[in-house]
Amino acid sequence: MSVWFQSTGRKMNNSSEGQLDKICESLSQAELVAMIELQLSEVDMLQSMFPDPRELVVEDPSVLCDLRDFAEGRTLLLPPHLDLIINLNVGKGRLSMSANLPHHYPAVQPNIFVRSQTLNRDAQHRLNQELLGYLKMLQQGDLCIGPAVTWLQEKGETFFDDHPEEVTKSDANTMETKVIKFARLWIYSHHIYSKVKRKDILDLSREFDLTGFCLPGKPGIICVEGLSRNTEDWWHKVRSWNWQKILCKKLEENELKAEEDISKYRRFSVFEELGSENNIRVKSGGFHVDMGDVFKYLENHESGYVFKEYFGISGRAT
Template identity: 85%
Template sequence: MSKETEGQSDVTCESLDQSELVAMIELQLSEMDMLQSMFPDPRELEVDDPSVLCDLRDFAEGRTLLLPPRLDLVINLDGRLSMSVNLPHHYPAVQPSVFVRSQTLNRDAQHRLNQELLGYLKTLQQGDLCVGPAVTWLQEKGETFFDDCPEEVSKSDDNLVEIKDTKFARLWIYSHHIYSKVKRKDILDLSKEFDLTGFCLPGKPGIICVEGLSRNTEDWWHKVRSWNWQKILCKKHEDMEITAEQDLSKLRRFSTFEELGSENNIRVKSSGFHVDMGDVFRYLENHESGYVFKEYFGINGRPT
């Protein structure tokens, strides 16, 4: 995990009573013990950074006053449903960030599943642990979303684009930092789910570009910005009208969505999270987007 907390919420930890914060983290740890007994296979319960659990125990037991990073985890159920969870420090006083995805559900069914799960979580008593109940709900209700689930429109039909959405959009996102492996995986998975192309550059700062149908970019952005971030904003929003005869792929500057690194000829320093900005500028230039470098960093770019 990062050296600093992956995000800040609207309720700051500094505003919380120390004993209350310790009590909340103790509850988180008790729930994690329960989840680990339910899912002993590490492929079923994936903790983004297992050392965070040790840090949380040290904080709860008074061995350190340094507040650890937040806990990110993924719970994989029956090979078909995967639930990503981010626990704020003040959980369970507030709800965690929870999102379920599936490789076999179409987008409408997946959206409906997440909305119904969110509705269920809102029925729970405020202050109660809810990750365990969310798992139980998914185990009981999840299978029903696969019943009579129509297949997605094939990719070959994508250029016929239900031209109900008549706009193509490109979003340029800036984040204070992107370190979390869970967030990075979720960004990649969501981009695939919404048929978006572009890139994610992890590190500090983190930058993301997504492009595709306007409604898809809006849905993607709505989900991503709801996660816990220290700072995240859309630096630039570009859109254009789609005519009935246009090939959607011709509007794209990126052929896929990818995480940038050495495989894209971007030199990464030893820390793994600091890159050569000249290489980033060159990558943008190669995708007709060099102008956005100044939007991100306030200076004109140049290759090194």
């Protein structure tokens, strides 16, 4: 089903994150209700396809109730957006598809990311890129969570490696022609308060073998470092979440030589959330920290220069 707005005669286009926010703000109440109703109809279809609650997971079930209240006119307050996880068995493998549905979906595409604990990083990256390419081929305004599931059920098995030894040998033969990079991303967020987001940031960073830190509060700061393809996949997932503002302030890259140890480029040994255990004094509410301590932490990790990137002033230890 393609979505046209009869009252304005306009059809939504895919655009940047900032433009999407403006699109959402420009929708009338009736148009938003139409979007939400389509989302709810798709969720109903998915629930009939996946009656097992372990297969279809609504990350916050209360949001589903709030969306129904909004669609049926019991409230004019726009609820949070809907986040879904769909777990699929495809042949010998298992895939987990996360879907973030903006309020204006399906007028614009949702944010979708697929992961698997048994799929190697290259194959996982390729799967996500091919799935994205497939979704872009759908008619604009179509519901696409269902088609994405169908595509994964049909194509997902092909991304799993039935002959790991042969693939490893093939990868070794092409290593010299494949550029492998180390990357470090410095992320700025308007704020990071949510316990759920903070846990997901920790879990996702460890899943992608990334080191660095997360400083919650206002503003929120994140640094992740590791293989470039892993940081790309991590950033693709994290920025798809519902943020007031989030952006990459600085990207640092180094090209790795054949068989070079990635650890020589890392400045952080683990990924952690910063707080009192890192000798950073936390003030009232748990979200206000001593910025002098933050600067000292960055200095101790050869990164004091980014303080000015974030705050526009040179740092000073207290």
